[in-house]
Amino acid sequence: MQRLAFIRLLVQQGVDQAQFPAPLSAGSILTFHDAVEFFLILTSEHLGISVPERGKFTARFYDSLHPDKAGPVGVDLAGRIGIQRLTEQRNAFKHTAAMPTAEAVKQANIDTVQFFEDNTPRVFQTAFSDIDMVDLIPQPNTRVKLQQSAEQETAGERIEAMAWLVEAFDELLSTASSPSSFRSTPFSFGPNIHHPLAKRDVAKILRQPRDQDRRMPLRGASSLADEYVALRESVVSLQRGARLTALGIDYSEYWRFNSLTPGVHRPNQHSPAQISAAPEYSPDAEEYAYCQRFVIASALRIAEAMAHRRPPSWEA
Structure with a gap:
């Protein structure tokens, strides 16, 4: 189940990539194809069917796994035309640097999702959406x-x-x-501020007996409290951002x-x-x-x- 969980995560990453603006969305073609190939290899292992190492990608798996060739243990996989289309887009992108169009990315998204929704129950007797990625x-x-x-x-x-x-x-x-x-830890970027003071309390602490002195800035304690709280909140936000970035x-x-x-x-x-x-x-x-x-x-x-x-x- 762990490998199925990884495949589902890979598909979801492809779906997310497909939503990016071009040309960033192009990478989804590679991700979708990797997920499909991983699934087909896992299927052949699960069913105990050998698949030839050479030949066209779609034919190698769809023909070898079909009951006509594999017998009773075989499986009639759905979505052959869609996977053939995805493979052609992947090969053109990877081997000739032909950038996929927005329409091609959208179609690859549809073909891939439909492939997994149709075939996961056929091979593993579970819905694709029921695969628990938490196992990863x-x-x-x-x-x-x-x-x-x-x-x-x-x-x-x-x-x-x-x-x-x-x-x-x-x-x-x-x-x-x-x-x-x-x-x-290299990921802390300083200690956490667990119990920050309220702004009014900071102002009270800063306020001195000479607060009414004409030489003191008007509402000086309150203004300094505002600056302190703003600085503290900025540091907390920057600290979290630094931690996230350092962790990748x-x-x-x-x-x-x-x-x-x-x-x-x-x-x-x-x-x-x-x-x-x-x-x-x-x-x-x-x-x-x-x-x-x-x-x-x-x-x-x-x-x-x-x-x-x-x-x-x-x-x-």
Whole structure:
């Protein structure tokens, strides 16, 4: 199932790439074809059918896997014309640098998604949309939170499902930016400000007995409090941006994730989450799927970054 989960993640990355403006959307052609090829190889392994190494891509797999040639263990795969079209676009792009048109990218998106929706149940007896990408996540606590999110989404509680995604991502970022037992992490960029003072309290602290002195700036304590709070908020934002960038997480993707998710506060692990969102907050299925993919991709990027966070051999 882990390889199926990877294939689904690859397809979703292709769908996201296809939405980019040209020429950035062109890369989706390669991603879609890689996902299809990975699926066909996995299918041949799953069914125990040998596929020739040479020959045209579509014919090699569709003919070799068909019951007419493979017998009772074979499978009649759907979408041959669409995959042939995708393969031609991929070969032209990869081998002759022929940039695909916007129409070709759109068609490749449709053909690929339809291929997986039709063929995954035929081969693996499960719907493509039911493949759980959570299996790819190496961090156990994050995986549990994403499973909780998926359960809430299945139950029709999408706002709660989004809240679990927020908690899963926050835990990922917190773990990655916390010092380890042997040295400070390169991803922290300074300590967190856990209990920031309210602006009015800062002004009270700054206000001195000579506050009424004519030589003092008018409302000086309040103005300085404004500047301090603005500076603090800027530093907190820059700190988070630096952490995301250092961990390999695209900030624009994070910005969309943050704009689609509610505010969440949980006093402790046994308390219900306190969710804050605008009254009209109602994310749709595509927005939920995007946020889920973002957390999964972030978990994989953070795992890669953390692999380098081990002590030198002479300190181990």
